[in-house]
Amino acid sequence: MESENGLKDSCVSGNEVLCRMKSITKVFGGAKALQNVNFEIRAGEVHALLGENGAGKSTLMKILYGLYTRTAGEIEINHKPVEFKSTHDAEMAGVCMVPQEIDLFPELDVAENLFVGRSRPKKRGFIDKNAMRNTAREVLASLGVDIDVTAQVKHLSAANRQMIEIVRALLRKAKIIVFDEPTAALSERETTRLFSIINELKAKGIGIIYISHRFEEIFKIADHITVLRDGKWIGSDVIKNFDYTKLVNMMVGRPLSEFFSRERGNVGEVVLKVENLSSKHRYQNVSFELRKGEIVGLAGLVGAGRSEVAQTIYGIIKKTNGKIFIRGEEVEINSPENALELGIAYLPEERRSQGLILPISIGRNLVLSSLKLISRNWFVDRKKECDLIETYFKSLEIRGAGPDAPVSQLSGGNQQKVVISKILARDPDIILMDEPTRGIDVGAKSEIYKLISNMAKEGKAILLISSELTEILSMSNRVLVMYEGRLNAEFTDEQINQEVVGAALSGIVNPDYLPAMLSNGN
Numbered sequence: 001m002e003s004e005n006g007l008k009d010s011c012v013s014g015n016e017v018l019c020r021m022k023s024i025t026k027v028f029g030g031a032k033a034l035q036n037v038n039f040e041i042r043a044g045e046v047h048a049l050l051g052e053n054g055a056g057k058s059t060l061m062k063i064l065y066g067l068y069t070r071t072a073g074e075i076e077i078n079h080k081p082v083e084f085k086s087t088h089d090a091e092m093a094g095v096c097m098v099p100q101e102i103d104l105f106p107e108l109d110v111a112e113n114l115f116v117g118r119s120r121p122k123k124r125g126f127i128d129k130n131a132m133r134n135t136a137r138e139v140l141a142s143l144g145v146d147i148d149v150t151a152q153v154k155h156l157s158a159a160n161r162q163m164i165e166i167v168r169a170l171l172r173k174a175k176i177i178v179f180d181e182p183t184a185a186l187s188e189r190e191t192t193r194l195f196s197i198i199n200e201l202k203a204k205g206i207g208i209i210y211i212s213h214r215f216e217e218i219f220k221i222a223d224h225i226t227v228l229r230d231g232k233w234i235g236s237d238v239i240k241n242f243d244y245t246k247l248v249n250m251m252v253g254r255p256l257s258e259f260f261s262r263e264r265g266n267v268g269e270v271v272l273k274v275e276n277l278s279s280k281h282r283y284q285n286v287s288f289e290l291r292k293g294e295i296v297g298l299a300g301l302v303g304a305g306r307s308e309v310a311q312t313i314y315g316i317i318k319k320t321n322g323k324i325f326i327r328g329e330e331v332e333i334n335s336p337e338n339a340l341e342l343g344i345a346y347l348p349e350e351r352r353s354q355g356l357i358l359p360i361s362i363g364r365n366l367v368l369s370s371l372k373l374i375s376r377n378w379f380v381d382r383k384k385e386c387d388l389i390e391t392y393f394k395s396l397e398i399r400g401a402g403p404d405a406p407v408s409q410l411s412g413g414n415q416q417k418v419v420i421s422k423i424l425a426r427d428p429d430i431i432l433m434d435e436p437t438r439g440i441d442v443g444a445k446s447e448i449y450k451l452i453s454n455m456a457k458e459g460k461a462i463l464l465i466s467s468e469l470t471e472i473l474s475m476s477n478r479v480l481v482m483y484e485g486r487l488n489a490e491f492t493d494e495q496i497n498q499e500v501v502g503a504a505l506s507g508i509v510n511p512d513y514l515p516a517m518l519s520n521g522n
Helices: 057-064 087-092 110-114 129-142 158-171 188-203 215-221 244-252 306-313 336-341 351-355 362-370 382-395 412-425 442-457 469-475 498-505 514-521
Strands: 017-028 031-042 046-050 072-077 095-098 176-180 207-211 224-229 232-238 270-279 283-291 295-299 321-326 329-331 344-347 430-434 461-465 478-483 486-491
Touching (some): 046 057, 057 207, 110 158, 158 188, 188 207, 224 244, 232 244, 270 461, 295 469, 306 344, 306 430, 306 461, 344 412, 351 412, 442 461, 461 469, 469 498, 478 498, 486 498
Parallel strands (some): 046 207, 046 224, 095 176, 430 461
Antiparallel strands (some): 017 031, 017 072, 224 232, 270 321
16 A cells, blocks of 8 residues: 555565665755655665656656755765765665666776776785675676676677666665666567575565666666656556556556547558678578558567668668669668668667767757758758758757757757657658667657657658567558578468467468468457
8 A cells, every 4th residue: 555655654674774765855956856746665675766857767866876966855875865876885784876878987897897987905005806706706796697807898798888887886785776767678588587596685675666668677786666747646556456557647647548449541662672682690581562651560589680781671681682763763772871872761679879979969950861961062051951850840849949959958859859850850741660669668659659640641661679568559551470580480460469479480381370360469
């Protein structure tokens, strides 16, 4: 049960309360980012903290971790009031964070990274590297993780870099660990390993605060959920009392049924065709067509070759075999500039590093790909530039900051709108969208879905790549499935259902099995 202020009654869990945040308020320049928010974490519990971008999740956790000071409210650790003025203060009290953007020193080895900011063992007055490495091996082994502690961090996978952050927290004897979007860059196998590690941390009595936009993960890993909206506490309860519909309603104030509403437009002629497209060691013999006004979903597990196919069509990756046709005419695409000239645009998977220049303004980011269209004699026409920026600010409802503010100030969903604006400003006929809703909240996703639907209605041909099966099933006219570098299956609109597409994702395409699945699905 929950009290009205969001603090749990003691009957919910027998585990001790490690941290309690009471009536936390944070004001930035007169704007309230948090208003009287309460939150607590218990030993051996995974507590999911959910909300849209801008709901206040990160602000609340930055206060807990000492990055921000609170305007009002109290924090108790082990039932004693604390005042964190720095991350060092928080870590000394047992609070650590595994950030979404991993913060390690790439040129240092694993053991050296683990001891950054900590006293290092010494022998005869010199740093004892062997002792550091032995300690690193012991902690990694305690988690069942096999990583070479002498390897430079820059050579590690995203999953292993994340493990180093977890071990850093354990070396600081953390009792509370905050995970911020921990699976954003992980494969399904790596995510499974992470969940196994989190369960081991729970068994050690560590409290886990888990921030994620992926509902399927929340229902797998969380014991408890707290939802914030517009800087306010909305609700908190044990996981068994939640379902998808309830979560969505609490987060955005409207039902799940509104999120995937899509009007089917008219599908026209073939505008893109690929035949036996191959890129050595990436994927082989991929063939498909994309029509005007059509959304074709391209599904597949991480590593199946989905992104690589799109990047080949866009000229980022060189093909080693096969043909590409635009409106029936064979073309050679050797660079993104070639692709843009042919009316092809690409929305990259990683917007922050591939789609935006974070320090410069929102407006400048928006017009970057359209400089030729708004320039004359090598000079930018400022009126055309301002008109273009104003058009997309209004039509895509970019919110959170003005055109002159750095794009880094926007939420993930609004940053994604800026990247989409860059694409639309070129007025392409073919749009390759790679994970268009990755890392954004459920409300922002709904807005992106509407944009995609509207683009298709206007006659754009869209190749939609996504790891979210619900997204693929709900938005696509047809679904293509890749498995281990090959096109494994294709399903038309009337054939699309979760069971058959899910089976194809795992490599199961049995002619005797699929008809029964299709009839069951319908």
